[in-house]
Amino acid sequence: MAGDATFKKSIDTAIKNPKLSEALHLFGDAYLVARQNAFHGLDFEEMRREMADIKDEVRINRKELLTEFITNAEKAGSTVFVAQDVQEANDYVINIARKNKARLIVKSKSMVSEEAHLNRALEAAGIRTAETDLGEWIVQLAGQRPSHMVMPAIHMFKEDVAKLFSKQTGKELSPEIKTLVNVAREQLRKEYFDADIGLTGANFLVAETGGIGLVTNEGNARLCATLPRVHIVFAGVHKLVRTIEDAIKITRLLPRNATGQLLTSYITWIRGTVPTDGEKKEQHIILIDGGREKLYESKACRDALRCIQCGACANVCPVYQTVGGHVFGSIYISAIGIILTAFYEGLDKAKELTRACIGCRSCSAVCPSGIDLEEIILHLRNEVTGKYGMGVIKNVAFKAIMKNRSLFHSMVRAASKLQKPIISKVSGGDSPPIIRHLPLHFMAKDFTEWRDLPAVAEKSFRDIFDTIEQHVENPQYTVGFFVGCGADFVYPEVGVALIRVLNRLQVKVVFPKGQNCCGIPALYAGDSETGIDLAKQSVRAFSDAEVDYVLSICPTCTMGVKRDFIKRLSDDPDWSEKAQTLSEKTMDASLFIEKILNGSEKISGLENLITGENVTYHDSCHLKRGNNVWQEPRNLLQSAGFMVTEMKNSDRCCGFGGTYSFLSHPQISKQITTDKVIAIAETGVKTVAMDCPGCMMMLKGAMGKANGSIRCVHTIELLAAAIVKTDK
Amino acid sequence: MSNQQQVEKFMEMAGKVGAETVKLVDLQSVAGYIASQVSGQTLVPSTFLAEKHGLARLLSSSGVNVFKGDFRGADHVPAAGVTFSNFALADTGTIVLESTAEDIRLATTLPEKHFILVDPATILKDNLAAAAPMNVFHAGNDPVFVAYITGPSRTADIERVLTIGCHGPRELHILLVDGISDDMMEN
Numbered sequence: 047m048a049g050d051a052t053f054k055k056s057i058d059t060a061i062k063n064p065k066l067s068e069a070l071h072l073f074g075d076a077y078l079v080a081r082q083n084a085f086h087g088l089d090f091e092e093m094r095r096e097m098a099d100i101k102d103e104v105r106i107n108r109k110e111l112l113t114e115f116i117t118n119a120e121k122a123g124s125t126v127f128v129a130q131d132v133q134e135a136n137d138y139v140i141n142i143a144r145k146n147k148a149r150l151i152v153k154s155k156s157m158v159s160e161e162a163h164l165n166r167a168l169e170a171a172g173i174r175t176a177e178t179d180l181g182e183w184i185v186q187l188a189g190q191r192p193s194h195m196v197m198p199a200i201h202m203f204k205e206d207v208a209k210l211f212s213k214q215t216g217k218e219l220s221p222e223i224k225t226l227v228n229v230a231r232e233q234l235r236k237e238y239f240d241a242d243i244g245l246t247g248a249n250f251l252v253a254e255t256g257g258i259g260l261v262t263n264e265g266n267a268r269l270c271a272t273l274p275r276v277h278i279v280f281a282g283v284h285k286l287v288r289t290i291e292d293a294i295k296i297t298r299l300l301p302r303n304a305t306g307q308l309l310t311s312y313i314t315w316i317r318g319t320v321p322t323d324g325e326k327k328e329q330h331i332i333l334i335d336g337g338r339e340k341l342y343e344s345k346a347c348r349d350a351l352r353c354i355q356c357g358a359c360a361n362v363c364p365v366y367q368t369v370g371g372h373v374f375g376s377i378y379i380s381a382i383g384i385i386l387t388a389f390y391e392g393l394d395k396a397k398e399l400t401r402a403c404i405g406c407r408s409c410s411a412v413c414p415s416g417i418d419l420e421e422i423i424l425h426l427r428n429e430v431t432g433k434y435g436m437g438v439i440k441n442v443a444f445k446a447i448m449k450n451r452s453l454f455h456s457m458v459r460a461a462s463k464l465q466k467p468i469i470s471k472v473s474g475g476d477s478p479p480i481i482r483h484l485p486l487h488f489m490a491k492d493f494t495e496w497r498d499l500p501a502v503a504e505k506s507f508r509d510i511f512d513t514i515e516q517h518v519e520n521p522q523y524t525v526g527f528f529v530g531c532g533a534d535f536v537y538p539e540v541g542v543a544l545i546r547v548l549n550r551l552q553v554k555v556v557f558p559k560g561q562n563c564c565g566i567p568a569l570y571a572g573d574s575e576t577g578i579d580l581a582k583q584s585v586r587a588f589s590d591a592e593v594d595y596v597l598s599i600c601p602t603c604t605m606g607v608k609r610d611f612i613k614r615l616s617d618d619p620d621w622s623e624k625a626q627t628l629s630e631k632t633m634d635a636s637l638f639i640e641k642i643l644n645g646s647e648k649i650s651g652l653e654n655l656i657t658g659e660n661v662t663y664h665d666s667c668h669l670k671r672g673n674n675v676w677q678e679p680r681n682l683l684q685s686a687g688f689m690v691t692e693m694k695n696s697d698r699c700c701g702f703g704g705t706y707s708f709l710s711h712p713q714i715s716k717q718i719t720t721d722k723v724i725a726i727a728e729t730g731v732k733t734v735a736m737d738c739p740g741c742m743m744m745l746k747g748a749m750g751k752a753n754g755s756i757r758c759v760h761t762i763e764l765l766a767a768a769i770v771k772t773d774k
Numbered sequence: 775m776s777n778q779q780q781v782e783k784f785m786e787m788a789g790k791v792g793a794e795t796v797k798l799v800d801l802q803s804v805a806g807y808i809a810s811q812v813s814g815q816t817l818v819p820s821t822f823l824a825e826k827h828g829l830a831r832l833l834s835s836s837g838v839n840v841f842k843g844d845f846r847g848a849d850h851v852p853a854a855g856v857t858f859s860n861f862a863l864a865d866t867g868t869i870v871l872e873s874t875a876e877d878i879r880l881a882t883t884l885p886e887k888h889f890i891l892v893d894p895a896t897i898l899k900d901n902l903a904a905a906a907p908m909n910v911f912h913a914g915n916d917p918v919f920v921a922y923i924t925g926p927s928r929t930a931d932i933e934r935v936l937t938i939g940c941h942g943p944r945e946l947h948i949l950l951v952d953g954i955s956d957d958m959m960e961n
Contacts, residue, residue: 118915122917122918178941179931180929204932227937265883265940265943266941268883268921271919272879272883294905298901298902308865308924309922311925318918320876321875
């Protein structure tokens with residue numbers, strides 16, 4: 047695939063230039079602190095639920111609200127035009143410009159004008175445009191496009207800007223930021239006075255008043271809307287809100303979530319033809335559909351139009367931080383960019399982008415409108431796979447092998463034997479063996495150059511379960527164990543540890559053998575058909591077993607069983623009811639131990655616990671943001687005598703992302719993993735605990751190459767070790 | 775929160791975003807303060823409160839160079855603008871100024887320094903409390919322009935370094951004076 051090759055090449059180029067990535071990391075870290083301070087004393091979850099409701103109500107009543115907005119705006123003297131597509135919108139602007147014999151348009155930031163390539167269209171019509179937002183002006187002078195929604199020139203450095211501005215002014219300018227900002231101030235001030243038209247975007251359109259709102263820091267939008275005699279508002283039709291109060295609620299969330307500001311320097315509310323130079327201003331409001339109605343009508347994706355364009359999904363995205371917005375995005379960047387690209391530019395344009403998401407859910411967690419971005423991206427990836435396929439390897443792996451449980455499991459057994467020539471025993475420990483080098487050199491760059499691969503265990507968990515003796519005198523509960531592929535075939539010892547811990551807490555464990563992979567790897571590759579088939583196999587296995595709860599030690603599997611099985615089987619009433627019952631019983635093992643068994647109290651009451659061993663804790667993406675579990679494992683570790691030292695950004699992705707790190711984008715994974723390895727090493731602690739076999743594979747592998755003295759273990763293993771010592 | 779606490783909160787928050795806040799006893803001392811800060815063209819829009827308090831005259835007699843004539847004929851970057859405000863928001867240190875009259879907009883967007891007078895009685899708790907007066911501004915169908923101003927103009931577009939004074943005023947001086955007007959519809 048040519049597109050695929052070009053995309054991979056752009057990733058390689060970005061990775062070879064670490065300067066940008068370093069800057070984005072610094073920004074991302076500072077952002078988290080600023081944002082936390084900005085929301086101090088406020089209930090973010092409640093605020094975003096409210097924002098989601100406001101925006102959903104707009105979606106449902108959008109036609110009525112649009113009419114109301116137009117009526118009110120016209121009463122105040124505005125002219126409103128609804129453009130079906132960006133071409134119509136551009137033509138309309140050109141027409142206004144010609145009628146006014148305009149030669150220069152000053153613009154404040156409008157992302158939809160980027161979407162429309164409005165500047166290009168105007169220049170072609172002989173009308174000059176001057177971007178006045180500093181970042182937009184820089185990008186315009188450089189002939190580029192913005193690489194971030196809120197900070198368009200975040201990819202450039204002061205030296206680059208000095209070069210551009212020197213060329214523009216004909217003076218040699220030093221790369222001093224204050225000087226450069228002053229140059230922009232002086233150069234652009236003249237443009238506001240000379241311009242015939244001022245064009246702005248709109249952060250919101252208030253139906254009840256017919257007014258628009260602009261949220262800015264520099265003061266350029268106010269000048270654009272004040273000095274020229276004509277004001278054009280160029281905005282997406284989805285910016286509607288019903289009332290001033292709803293708009294105020296946007297202003298409470300947007301700056302806080304975008305840059306950690308309580309409020310931007312300016313919020314400007316404009317309705318109608320306000321006075322200008324002794325007469326009434328001519329004001330045109332152009333509202334652009336450009337694919338938005340189609341997006342509103344897509345049940346799976348429509349939440350994306352709740353977006354208030356804060357850019358936070360980029361700020362927290364590990365992929366964005368690694369490769370930047372010019373690679374991970376089109377007009378719109380990062381998570382929301384993937385979705386908007388699919389609808390505004392076409393699915394083929396979004397094809398590679400959907401596969402570049404690592405699935406860590408940090409975007410969904412930070413979104414101020416409660417958009418489950420990751421979920422929508424998965425849906426689109428599924429559509430991409432349906433239309434363009436998912437590649438030969440994944441096709442064979444998922445469709446031909448995984449669906450067939452006995453074939454899959456006997457292949458894993460065979461693999462365990464076949465790998466013998468390449469595995470190494472880790473010296474001086476009882477750790478399972480690993481693969482340090484692959485014999486195939488062409489694969490080494492992506493696979494073993496920077497990490498060890500876990501070897502397939504000699505005996506899988508399913509093959510040893512029957513040999514594990516369980517001594518439970520008074521079983522309080524009987525639980526079913528959903529083992530998941532990672533613990534089944536790579537780390538069966540974690541499953542064994544779980545049984546030890548549960549038995550000690552008077553819980554009996556059963557293992558329904560008909561269970562299969564949770565299906566998420568197939569689903570993440572966009573193969574929903576295999577996902578449905580796998581869901582049925584496991585639902586059947588656990589429905590037949592009589593258990594009080596179903597536990598997993600893999601948070602991805604827990605999400606799969608708890609959340610996705612219901613969705614996958616929703617079309618079939620028989621299956622959906624069973625899936626629902628299974629979902630209600632299913633939870634992460636550490637959550638069960640803490641919440642249902644009151645584990646930390648029980649464990650801390652045990653005698654002979656070792657105390658004082660230092661560990662650090664890595665929050666797995668799907669545990670924290672998929673299952674809302676992060677405090678429980680820490681409580682349990684502390685109750686068992688461990689001291690938990692927090693690492694920097696403990697909930698940042700480890701870079702695994704399942705097949706992402708092997709097949710889709712191993713080179714991006716490598717960078718993200720490197721960040722995590724550094725964060726762990728910086729704590730000075732020699733043991734890192736986590737609750738996910740995927741993270742274990744990634745971090746054990748990377749640590750093996752980077753810092754062999756640091757041990758990566760599952761929380762349950764640490765608990766088992768502590769508890770075993772208390773056995774009499 | 776008592777009004778006194780709200781005033782303190784407002785001053786604290788406005789200070790955090792780089793505004794100067796000063797409590798002054800009367801309009802005469804306002805004129806003195808501004809005269810000590812500015813030399814150069816000063817735009818003083820003729821609004822209801824400016825007329826009522828004879829602001830331009832007070833400023834002139836304190837030695838401020840009050841610009842006479844059409845504001846569009848002033849310098850592209852005048853030295854200062856002096857305006858009243860309608861009300862303010864404590865939790866973000868924000869000033870709200872109904873700016874439909876063009877002179878108010880020119881006097882608050884173009885100058886190097888913006889001096890704004892606030893009656894402490896008009897300080898509201900937060901922007902949710904602003905919904906009511908905002909709705910009053912928007913009653914009827916007349917064109918209306920309302921500005922929320924929080925600190926001086928700023929940018930972080932080059933290397934994310936906060937830099938004050940991009941396109942708007944580089945300095946924002948908030949002058950708190952009791953008894954100017956507690957009517958939030960007046961400025």
